[in-house]
Amino acid sequence: MTQTNNFDTMMPANPVPTVAPIKEVTDMTGATKQITALYCRLSQEDERSGESLSIENQKSILLQYARELHFTNPVFFVDDGYSGTNFDRPGFQQMLAEMEAGHVKVCITKDLSRLGRNSSLVGLYTSMTFPKYGVRYIAINDNFDSNDPNSINNDFAGIKNWFNEFYARDTSRKIRAVQKAKGEKGLPLTTNVPYGYAKDPDDPKHWVIDPEAAGVVKRIFDMCMEGRGPSQIARQLKEDKIFTPTAYHKRQGRNTPNAEPENPYGWCSSTVVGILERREYTGCVVNFKTYTNSIWDKKQRDNPVENQAIFPDSHERIIEDEVFEKVQQIRRQRHRKTKSGRSSMFSGLVYCSDCGEKLYYGATNNYRTEGAFFDCSLHWKHKDKCGTHYIREKVLQQLVLQHIQTVTGYIYSHEAHFRQVMEQQLHAESEKQIAANRKALERSEKRISELKRLFIKIYEDNASGKLSDERFDMMSQTYEAEQKELEGEVIRLQKEIEVQETQIQNIEKFIQKASQYVGIEELTPYVLHELVKAIYVDAPDKTSGKRRQHIHIQYDGLGFIPLNELLTNEKA
Numbered sequence: 001m002t003q004t005n006n007f008d009t010m011m012p013a014n015p016v017p018t019v020a021p022i023k024e025v026t027d028m029t030g031a032t033k034q035i036t037a038l039y040c041r042l043s044q045e046d047e048r049s050g051e052s053l054s055i056e057n058q059k060s061i062l063l064q065y066a067r068e069l070h071f072t073n074p075v076f077f078v079d080d081g082y083s084g085t086n087f088d089r090p091g092f093q094q095m096l097a098e099m100e101a102g103h104v105k106v107c108i109t110k111d112l113s114r115l116g117r118n119s120s121l122v123g124l125y126t127s128m129t130f131p132k133y134g135v136r137y138i139a140i141n142d143n144f145d146s147n148d149p150n151s152i153n154n155d156f157a158g159i160k161n162w163f164n165e166f167y168a169r170d171t172s173r174k175i176r177a178v179q180k181a182k183g184e185k186g187l188p189l190t191t192n193v194p195y196g197y198a199k200d201p202d203d204p205k206h207w208v209i210d211p212e213a214a215g216v217v218k219r220i221f222d223m224c225m226e227g228r229g230p231s232q233i234a235r236q237l238k239e240d241k242i243f244t245p246t247a248y249h250k251r252q253g254r255n256t257p258n259a260e261p262e263n264p265y266g267w268c269s270s271t272v273v274g275i276l277e278r279r280e281y282t283g284c285v286v287n288f289k290t291y292t293n294s295i296w297d298k299k300q301r302d303n304p305v306e307n308q309a310i311f312p313d314s315h316e317r318i319i320e321d322e323v324f325e326k327v328q329q330i331r332r333q334r335h336r337k338t339k340s341g342r343s344s345m346f347s348g349l350v351y352c353s354d355c356g357e358k359l360y361y362g363a364t365n366n367y368r369t370e371g372a373f374f375d376c377s378l379h380w381k382h383k384d385k386c387g388t389h390y391i392r393e394k395v396l397q398q399l400v401l402q403h404i405q406t407v408t409g410y411i412y413s414h415e416a417h418f419r420q421v422m423e424q425q426l427h428a429e430s431e432k433q434i435a436a437n438r439k440a441l442e443r444s445e446k447r448i449s450e451l452k453r454l455f456i457k458i459y460e461d462n463a464s465g466k467l468s469d470e471r472f473d474m475m476s477q478t479y480e481a482e483q484k485e486l487e488g489e490v491i492r493l494q495k496e497i498e499v500q501e502t503q504i505q506n507i508e509k510f511i512q513k514a515s516q517y518v519g520i521e522e523l524t525p526y527v528l529h530e531l532v533k534a535i536y537v538d539a540p541d542k543t544s545g546k547r548r549q550h551i552h553i554q555y556d557g558l559g560f561i562p563l564n565e566l567l568t569n570e571k572a
Contacts, residue, residue: 034105036071038062041079084117099133111141195245207315227525230269237267283317345525352376353536355386401523412518441493506557
């Protein structure tokens, strides 16, 4: 590093830009090749404390101190917008790199808290790291100087660091409490409005649809419903020169957490996945999607859905609930590809009628589309446990199309009778299932109450000495694990009962969807995924001397439609 009498600012790419000080000549004697590191830090929480903690104020104090004590070659290292609990700061890390290179003689901060708010790590740096590289450390307001080890102020440094850490903990606790209160009220906690929405000019807490971006979001969901994967969708958007969300927001003059991409059309599969999995497009505000373990561990972890706070109808929806749930189902299904790299729109939907296992997708040796087929996965693995349920993809497509044509045609001609029959069927099935679930729910709730009484009993036995600590720990852990499992089961059963009680609504939804496809001549992936939940294939019937194949279709929201019964009644 070259000698200079001008001071500089070493600023890596900080998230909040700072104003570089004006170059000026300093009257400092004894100049060496080593620099005096003037470290400044300001977090968003510190900024709320007032002007006294501003970066400009810190720079002024540090430079004046360096001048008065004739410290040579002052260079600023700045971290603006970084918490003191996080030591992975670009400015701080650059300063450490300069120390390791032997370029730093002295390091000065306004006080110990500017270095950090973790008492253990601050102590490690001041007691071990800085001395290791021959760096003198000074905290001006705390009267700390590592060159004076006998100073009483140095002795109290550990206590001051502890108070700084306590302040960080207290601040974090208060911020979490505020965020929790806001999140539980249904106010969106994210500062970045999802792609497809914009902030309402009259109410920044409310989102309104951005027509251009919302159109792209709808297209992405449509392509997924058509059977395209995230990579295929990203490739298509790139070919069509559609701006990525970041590039689009930059051109709209909006702030984004990401830098301007080199290729404004460079869509990637992860971006597509993020859009497909974002429930906010159904009109919901979703809070507490992630969490951190502590103020020291800043890694964002996914929160289970049951721990999230979801507020429906908070803003106008872009995607309907049925489409969103269908897309999630499609993405959970594994599309098995053949050696030729092809996959089928039926992949993940076809099951064996006898054993219930999925049917694998395959092809003949010539890899021609005409030879593609499905066969029972259990039969492939253990031929003695299940017979072959081989069916060609072409035949399956014809059978499914015929079935859908018949169902939609019948609804068109006999809607009232179809509704009556399905209501009777669903009512009978729901009553039976609801009764079973209610009994299971009652058993689980009764057992949870028993466990609570057992907790009290073993606690009293442990307190009186009847039960050892080791035995108490073992039993309490067992009871706690069982209780947690039962509470999850209760939530699941309650949701199932709610769904079953509203199944009649599914008939109307299905009739509306099916009415769109009356007279359909081609089976597309979109139609298949919108109407069909699962397809069950029977073993081939050869009793007549000819190979006959039968399938059973479980329709989305309705289950199995008694088509033969309906057609028989129609003829009668």
